Amino acid sequence: MIDFLIKDDVLVLRYVPEFANTNNWIIDAIKTKGSVKLKKTFYFEDKDIINNADLTEEAEIEDFFDPDLELSTHFHFAELIGNYYKVTRGILIDDFDIHISKEILVKKNLFVADSDVSVFKLIKNISKSNIYLGGEHPSAIPIDEFEKLLKFFPSPHERRKYVQARISSILRNYLDNVKDAEKIYQKHIDSKTSKHGTDLTKLFQEVELLKYSTILDKLHEMLKDENAYSEHQWQEEILQIILLLYPKYIFAFKSVPIQARLADGIKDKQLDILLVDSNGYVDIIEIKKPFENAIMTKGVYRDNYIPLRELSGTVMQIEKYIYYLNRWSVEGEKFLSKKYEEQLPSSFDIKIANPGGLIIMGRENNLSAEQKHDFEVVKRKYRNIVDIITYDNLLERLRFKIEQIRKI
Numbered sequence: 001m002i003d004f005l006i007k008d009d010v011l012v013l014r015y016v017p018e019f020a021n022t023n024n025w026i027i028d029a030i031k032t033k034g035s036v037k038l039k040k041t042f043y044f045e046d047k048d049i050i051n052n053a054d055l056t057e058e059a060e061i062e063d064f065f066d067p068d069l070e071l072s073t074h075f076h077f078a079e080l081i082g083n084y085y086k087v088t089r090g091i092l093i094d095d096f097d098i099h100i101s102k103e104i105l106v107k108k109n110l111f112v113a114d115s116d117v118s119v120f121k122l123i124k125n126i127s128k129s130n131i132y133l134g135g136e137h138p139s140a141i142p143i144d145e146f147e148k149l150l151k152f153f154p155s156p157h158e159r160r161k162y163v164q165a166r167i168s169s170i171l172r173n174y175l176d177n178v179k180d181a182e183k184i185y186q187k188h189i190d191s192k193t194s195k196h197g198t199d200l201t202k203l204f205q206e207v208e209l210l211k212y213s214t215i216l217d218k219l220h221e222m223l224k225d226e227n228a229y230s231e232h233q234w235q236e237e238i239l240q241i242i243l244l245l246y247p248k249y250i251f252a253f254k255s256v257p258i259q260a261r262l263a264d265g266i267k268d269k270q271l272d273i274l275l276v277d278s279n280g281y282v283d284i285i286e287i288k289k290p291f292e293n294a295i296m297t298k299g300v301y302r303d304n305y306i307p308l309r310e311l312s313g314t315v316m317q318i319e320k321y322i323y324y325l326n327r328w329s330v331e332g333e334k335f336l337s338k339k340y341e342e343q344l345p346s347s348f349d350i351k352i353a354n355p356g357g358l359i360i361m362g363r364e365n366n367l368s369a370e371q372k373h374d375f376e377v378v379k380r381k382y383r384n385i386v387d388i389i390t391y392d393n394l395l396e397r398l399r400f401k402i403e404q405i406r407k408i
Contacts, residue, residue, distance in 0.1 A: 030046050039116045055074060087099075103135065165185035205405060239273065242287075282355050285357070288310070295307065310362075
């Protein structure tokens with residue numbers, strides 16, 4: 001049994017044999033070999049031994065043991081310097097100093113992991129900096145964090161599972177009916193406590209809630225009085241909302257010149273808005289004011305509602321722009337990267353690779369159930385090319401987002 005007690009400014013390690021009738025082999029070992037090692041971790045020499053007679057009952061003992069027990073052996077382990085006990089070099093490690101805050105209740109498991117594995121001998125293979133446990137030192141490791149670190153030391157049971165996993169991975173290549181020890185080992189590892197960082201979602205909950213609530217209120221107000229905005233102003237306002245809802249896009253360039261390579265030659269065209277994501281890839285967006293009748297016909301054609309010219313024309317327009325950009329390809333990438341290089345980060349290139357399209361237009365609140373169904377069919381038809389979003393769908397997405405944040 002190993003425990004620690006304090007005598008004046010000295011932290012004392014006490015070793016008590018498990019059985020009272022055991023001979024004091026420690027003294028014999030030191031006389032014979034000059035040193036002794038306990039739990040494969042603590043290394044002591046004759047100079048470290050404290051005479052039992054020098055210890056008094058006033059010593060602070062973590063658990064009760066009879067200090068006069070003949071077989072107990074006491075060692076000078078660490079000395080108080082300021083607010084830290086400095087462990088004598090050589091007892092645990094030679095490579096760096098170990099300082100333990102005087103506020104910490106010192107126990108054996110701070111130094112010895114399962115199956116007598118020396119904690120600090122393993123640490124020295126990773127770092128040889130002086131270590132401060134607890135206290136106010138600038139580089140101190142909080143004791144609760146250090147105890148978390150100790151949980152990563154494998155137990156004998158875990159090491160046994162690891163060996164079995166390695167053996168089974170080889171035997172399964174040659175033998176039948178071999179237990180899948182790899183799967184068992186991985187399941188065991190997954191069940192262990194892993195590192196948990198700050199809950200960023202919770203941290204930014206109030207900010208996100210304010211952001212999306214403000215956007216929702218703004219969009220409601222805009223839709224109440226859409227005629228107060230010009231087409232250009234409307235696009236500017238909605239584009240701000242889209243960039244907040246789709247953070248993958250980090251740039252939005254307006255009135256973008258592109259080249260259309262047609263059979264009768266090259267013609268200059270102009271995109272209203274070109275979106276650029278964080279990897280440099282481009283997409284196209286069309287923003288239309290939400291006119292009352294801009295999506296589906298009121299009457300049916302062969303028992304189906306069909307898209308109005310405003311919608312089908314916008315889809316066709318985006319399809320053409322996508323075609324032009326793909327044909328422009330490498331030359332287009334160079335042209336656009338050069339044109340906007342002052343607005344782009346250093347070494348950031350614009351890339352063209354099957355751009356997608358996004359259309360913001362129309363309302364669904366005035367559509368019947370049958371019209372909404374046929375509109376969904378239209379959207380799914382073009383889904384691989386363009387995402388069609390109505391303003392009511394935009395409102396719904398915002399409400400769902402706010403509801404999700406509130407549940408965190």
